[in-house]
Amino acid sequence: MPEMIINGLAVNFRSGETVLQAALAGGIHIPALCHHPGLGHFGSCRLCLVEILAGGRPGLAASCSLPASEDLVVETGTERVVRARRVVLGLLLARCPDAKPLLELAENLGAVKFTPRPGDPGCILCGRCVRACRAVGANVIGFAWRGRDRRVAVPFDQPPADCLGCRACEQVCPVNVIKVVEDRGRIRIFPWQSEIEMAYCRNCGAAIGPGVQAGRLQKRFPVEGPLSGLCPACRRRFQAALAGGLVIQPT
Numbered sequence: 291m292p293e294m295i296i297n298g299l300a301v302n303f304r305s306g307e308t309v310l311q312a313a314l315a316g317g318i319h320i321p322a323l324c325h326h327p328g329l330g331h332f333g334s335c336r337l338c339l340v341e342i343l344a345g346g347r348p349g350l351a352a353s354c355s356l357p358a359s360e361d362l363v364v365e366t367g368t369e370r371v372v373r374a375r376r377v378v379l380g381l382l383l384a385r386c387p388d389a390k391p392l393l394e395l396a397e398n399l400g401a402v403k404f405t406p407r408p409g410d411p412g413c414i415l416c417g418r419c420v421r422a423c424r425a426v427g428a429n430v431i432g433f434a435w436r437g438r439d440r441r442v443a444v445p446f447d448q449p450p451a452d453c454l455g456c457r458a459c460e461q462v463c464p465v466n467v468i469k470v471v472e473d474r475g476r477i478r479i480f481p482w483q484s485e486i487e488m489a490y491c492r493n494c495g496a497a498i499g500p501g502v503q504a505g506r507l508q509k510r511f512p513v514e515g516p517l518s519g520l521c522p523a524c525r526r527r528f529q530a531a532l533a534g535g536l537v538i539q540p541t
């Protein structure tokens with residue numbers, strides 16, 4: 291396997307991997323916010339900066355979008371890197387001053403200065419929710435506007451009718467600004483204002499998941515007869531009973 295040098299250590303990498311992936315696989319920590327292993331790199335937060343010493347254009351580069359190569363020599367904690375990271379983190383904290391993960395990073399890094407921007411929605415624009423919604427949801431979240439006004443939004447700022455309620459956006463948000471509230475058989479996702487009815491097992495009454503998603507699954511992988519409308523546990527029980535020729539007794 292080819293090797294590159296990170297912090298003076300030889301680190302293996304696979305073809306096509308980035309410096310961040312090689313470092314993480316080699317047990318070297320580099321802070322990263324917009325990168326997600328399941329969503330790939332986006333290069334927006336700039337927190338994953340490293341300093342290139344040889345094998346590339348000398349200077350700072352975002353390790354999440356820097357291809358690993360055999361002649362590359364990088365350092366992850368030089369004075370220059372730390373100074374740049376402090377500035378980057380200060381800018382992120384100005385947008386999102388209450389985000390615990392950012393405050394923890396600032397504590398580790400030390401000397402991070404920031405002034406909260408009044409009226410900011412508290413999002414660092416990492417795009418993880420947008421990419422997750424595109425990958426596993428219904429592609430209802432996107433970036434709107436530009437420059438200072440750039441934000442993540444839903445079409446026409448209206449509750450998106452197509453939202454599946456899959457909660458992928460909530461799962462991947464690194465600063466926990468997406469909130470899901472379960473209330474009287476519905477889930478509400480903020481800030482999108484999505485409202486989705488839950489589907490319940492017709493036997494035990496346990497929540498199966500968001501109704502739209504359950505409906506789509508049923509359409510794609512139809513389950514008919516006595517096994518339809520059941521939660522996984524009841525379905526297994528009913529299946530076992532049917533295989534054994536027993537009469538199914540609802541709980």
Ligand code: FES
Nearest residue numbers: 322333335336354
């Ligand atoms: S993780 Fe590299 S720029 Fe955000």
